[in-house]
Amino acid sequence: MEVLPTRLNLNWIMPAEGEKMKKKSLFIILLLAVVMISACGEEEERTVTLLTHDSFWISEGVFQDFTEQTGVTVELQMAGDTGQLLASAILTASNPAADVIFGIDNTFLQRALDAEIFSAYESPALVHIPEEIQLDSQHRVTPIDFGDVCINYWIDSFDANLPVPENLDDLINPKYYGQLVVQNPETSSPGLAFLLATIAEYGEDWEAWWEALKNNGVTVTSGWEDAYEGEFVAGGGDRPLVVSYASSPPAEVIYSEIPINSPPTGVLTDTCFRQIEFAGIVNGANNQESAEALVDFMLSERFQEDIPNSMLMFPASVNAELPQIFSEFAEVVETPYMLDPEFIEENRNDWTERWTEIVLR
């Protein structure tokens, strides 16, 4: 059908006359205007904005205590996973959206430091924090919590005939053919941590170990969800070994459908890579003073003791007491693998590319 501009017929929405219709079109324009203006944000008195990843949560009432102590309200913003958080923070560096950023871990730390998104602040509360997790000597970032990425195993899948493997060496033993599922280090944070564990253990020879692991029937998934909830026995799959966290067994107890006394899974403590999560005050933060208060508060016992149940991580402070379920079921890893953040940043892309060639091609 031929359409001529003269056949323009928009009267129902933009009438030539008629009060009622006029009101309608006005309403539409107003609606859009209101939406745009309403979003312009109301200035609140004293707030501090905390930008973090999706896995961040803290019990209700904790930040209220902070507000009572300092008069400052915490406004929480979330930005996906750690990688996305860091990318957002770097992109908005010239006009930062937050005062404090929490959640960058040691595998990404150097990238954040190189991008100069943080300013230095040495919290007095650092005295309760172990030296070995204070990775930045200039205190641009402050360690808040840590966790260990370790191989988890399904207890019932192993017995006297097939004992639980103990370390990375055991995993390439043909006895354990086809039993392990790992995540792609190019798309998963625990996947990367596990690759780093093997590099910390074998140094230059890590490639040979992965070649052997590939020949030993390792399964690779894109992310943790797919590995743990899809392939691992706990999620209905049939593989009894998975890369997960040292805190996964207590979570199995807390979130079990039928109350259980002990977790159905265990942790291979000699396969762990330590992830440390940091908070940092943003370069050019609007509320420097409040931001400093928030970092101090995040190191206080009130905040620290809430971390295990809320985030399934371990508190950084030596003063913080663990909840019972953690002290009972979470393995404390004495000697986890660690690598220098600068070393990680320099080599990460080469390592993951080599890994892809060895394991996926």
Added chain:
Amino acid sequence: MTLVKKLRWVALAAIPVLFIGAFFYWPLIKIFSHALGGEEIEDFKSLLFSGSFHQIAWFTVWQAFLSTVLTMVLALPTAYLMARYSFRGRRIFQIVTTVPFVLPTVVVAGAFTALFERFGLDEGAFRLRHTVWALLAAHVFFNLAIAIRTVSSFWSGLDPRIEEQAKLLGATPWHIFRKITFPRLIPVLAAASSIVFLFCLTSFGVVLLLAGPTRATIETEIWRQAIWRGDIATASSLAVIQLVAVLVMVLLMNYLQRRQAVVENRMDFVYEKAPRKLFAGNIFLLFVMIGLPIIILFESSLTVGDGYSFQNFASLADRVTLVPVSAITALKNSLLFAFVATIFASLLGCIASFVVVHGRRWVSNLFDIGMMFPLGISAVVLGFGMLISLDAPPLDLRSSWILVPIAHSLLGIPFVMRAVIPTLRRIDPSLRESATLLGASPRQVSRHIDFPIALRALSVGAAFAFAISIGEFGATSFLPRNPDRLTAPLVLFRLLGAPGETLRGQAMALAVVLMTITALAVILVEGSFFKKETIRSDF
């Protein structure tokens, strides 16, 4: 046209232009200029000629093409049934084929994985897990709805007497289909397959979870570069390339649709009762393609320990310690967002449709194509674009919840337009002329003819816009957000992100509730209009 009228016309057309300009094109320009200013042009060239890029690009196009062909072929029998026959349970057909559309990709991937396990397809010679077949099956599952609804509504408007005459003259059914029906269906097949193609081209979660870690598409590669490598420049280069591919696709579709110049007089004929074989065949097809994954989902939502119970549903109101809000709160957020997004999409989509139908040729083309683009942009890139462009007054929306429904409405607008435009185009001019002859004023004509007809088509588009918003995961996950304002798909993803059966059970229950809400919305919005099969849209 008087000057005043002209100004009004321009003012009206400006509303969607401003909206999509501010919330789509401006963010894109900002991120591209941020990432690709200056020296990166060289990197862009080397990227374009690198082997790994070719591999990824080839796989992207190849899987999208195959997914589209499969979807269209499998949609034809059902479209035929719905277009030409009457049968009981028509409404159920409509609902069943719409629901997959809203399911978050994580859930669908989970359902497919469970399905493969159940039928022993996860290992051995007939392994589907982590193969391209799993990806294709999931794409068909998601997109069958668009294909069936688009094609069947168009098909039902074609005069069936031509086929009947051919039959009387002794043509075989295959011959009739090839020589008569198929050529007449080409415009709608083009329209439907281009949308399906766009969806498959830019699909993200399904590729990541089902195709396995060895396969990457441009969309997942953009994500990997931007998020994991922090290489926004490469991610943006890839997004530009993807956008060009989308442009080619949209232009092609536009051309094919415009060839549909013939307006056939719609016949109101009595529907025959569907032949039993055809009906049964269709039921079987839909059961396998759509029913099975949904049944598995229902089953896992009811599984508690070794038995079945509603415990997972009962617990939806409780907040899990790991997640900022309870599933119920998240559902409320999602409903609010979907409501706002649907209003935005409907209003803007309607205005844009009027401009497309009644505007000058170039304006019409520009609108038609320009509003389609949001379907073809990488969610990561758009999310980052919004982050760096909407950061100062008057549009300081970085921390505002309204950003989420705005992003959703960008995806909904094309659906509203695909529903409204064909209907507006098909309004019989003689209908209006008669009304005018009988003394109706232009305003009365619009009010009593254009408006009611457009409104009914709009309801179909609005239902899709709503469904898209409520199940949207990709774009939402790349927007900054406030913990109180998490949407249901985001919460679902969080629930699947920690060990423990209760969390998994709750996630499945949440998925079932999402599905049910969408089904209800579809019934509510479209229900009353579908009784009278008088409207035709692309859906």
